[in-house]
């Protein structure tokens with residue numbers, strides 16, 4: 001065993017690498033701790049480390065719902081917001097993938113004169129501030145009668161997501177050799193069947209990963225939703241914003257809704273991660 | 288059975304001509320090997336026949352019918368790619384059955400024909416495996432089975448053996464030859480390995496830089512190369528420059544750096560023509576002891592400069608009055624570097640072609 005090898009422990013990490021990972025996890029997760037505590041608190045004053053009174057003991061003494069009871073009551077509008085977020089998120093994801101797939105395929109495989117220009121334009125949504133986009137889109141959508149509607153919000157969400165999806169899917173297509181599609185065609189498959197039976201199953205992990213991030217972006221976009229929806233369509237981010245501005249960050253209801261807001265993303269991440277790992281997608285398609 | 292005919296086929300990419308006016312006819316049920324160094328346009332030629340690349344010029348005909356207007360999926364050909372290209376998300380059985388599945392054939396019929404095909408390639412026990420779980424040779428056989436199961440009218444193979452190790456390559460060579468003959472399928476086989484071409488093919492086409500420079504039966508191409516590049520590529524590395532000084536019924540007399548050389552090669556040449564004579568390393572005899580008699584032709588005194596052993600044979604590099612000749616013989620005797628020898632070049636094994644090809 002060389003000196004170099006001995007520095008690695010059984011899991012293949014150096015002590016520094018392990019420290020780094022733990023540090024990283026703590027940075028990401030630690031802000032959640034006060035949030036969780038706050039969501040279960042009834043009275044929590046500075047500089048106490050823990051609340052002096054908890055939600056569980058206080059909820060029976062009051063007539064109106066507090067804390068988690070309020071979060072899950074119709075007053076919180078939580079379920080409407082979840083439903084809106086999901087409907088918009090899935091619509092955006094499907095539409096975005098449908099637009100991005102053909103574009104990415106062409107960008108990855110063909111050479112054409114304006115290619116550099118197109119690639120540059122795909123970066124512009126990262127450069128132009130969201131407020132500028134939001135205001136501009138709102139003005140146009142008011143004219144078109146799309147302001148305050150689901151359709152308007154879905155279309156607006158495509159602005160930050162399409163460039164992102166195109167870039168992800170372009171690299172997915174670049175990693176897929178054309179050999180497979182050509183082999184399928186030689187074996188008698190027309191372009192449509194080739195796409196369905198060969199291309200799609202082979203790029204499925206990439207589509208899942210891209211789709212997941214599109215959904216996450218859509219379900220976290222606040223400004224665009226707020227502007228274009230004109231406050232009439234409430235999603236989780238806009239609901240959260242309303243709560244934060246009225247009740248403060250450590251308000252139990254705000255904390256509870258914040259925690260709930262994280263759920264769709266976490267659930268999706270778990271589902272897709274399992275999907276990609278087990279490669280069920282691949283075997284499931286070709287039966 | 289289908290005849291494959293390509294006529295004046297040309298492919299230009301931007302400014303470079305990759306396939307240059309190539310015409311080949313593969314007779315029904317025959318196997319033609321397209322032989323040439325890497326980058327000479329072999330794959331591009333196959334891709335045009337398959338319909339994956341659009342020719343710049345020329346025609347491709349199956350049994351006299353031009354197929355240029357047909358997309359690949361309608362040409363009913365089989366193509367085995369250099370890297371097998373098994374679909375990673377399908378099992379062996381699904382891979383083999385893909386062509387049938389796509390044609391909408393019933394499940395039971397697909398099952399029957401896939402099983403039959405897997406038996407032919409001796410892989411029936413692996414039908415549930417996935418490509419990543421197969422060895423190179425097994426993947427190769429799956430690729431062949433997948434191609435043949437649809438009964439293609441023409442089979443195209445792009446260096447199908449180049450990714451296999453030497454022993455497996457020989458096995459697969461025999462296997463492909465037998466299969467091709469049994470199924471009687473018109474085949475164009477691409478390779479850069481002359482031994483492979485010789486063993487498999489009914490006819491061999493030699494390509495250089497996009498041009499077909501020679502086409503004929505293997506023995507012809509092997510022993511009577513049209514120019515020095517073909518000769519060199521076919522392993523006839525001994526190229527001897529000379530000038531024709533006499534021509535008679537018995538043969539042609541050349542003047543070379545080491546003296547006179549008699550060649551029994553057909554055809555008539557003008558006196559004084561500069562030519563190249565070639566002889567394969569295995570056709571030169573080393574005569575160890577015989578005294579050098581001026582009047583017995585084609586004998587040259589030389590010194591062994593290098594000895595290389597291969598399994599059953601030895602290769603000698605011999606310097607003989609300005610000629611640098613490679614000699615290959617069975618390793619029944621061993622000679623050493625520096626040893627003086629006499630070389631005999633059999634006039635019947637010598638072959639000449641014009642110096643400028």
Ligand SMILES: Nc1ncnc2c1ncn2[C@@H]1O[C@H](COP(=O)(O)OP(=O)(O)O)[C@@H](O)[C@H]1O
Pocket residue numbers: 300305323324325326327328329330331332
């Ligand atoms: N799509 C293409 N665009 C430009 N050049 C190409 C393309 N395909 C092949 N070539 C060029 O054509 C030449 C012949 O390639 P190929 O037919 O693959 O040769 P081989 O199969 O004999 O090795 C090579 O120089 C290669 O770089």
Ligand SMILES: [Mg+2]
Pocket residue numbers: 326329330331445
């Ligand atoms: Mg090639």
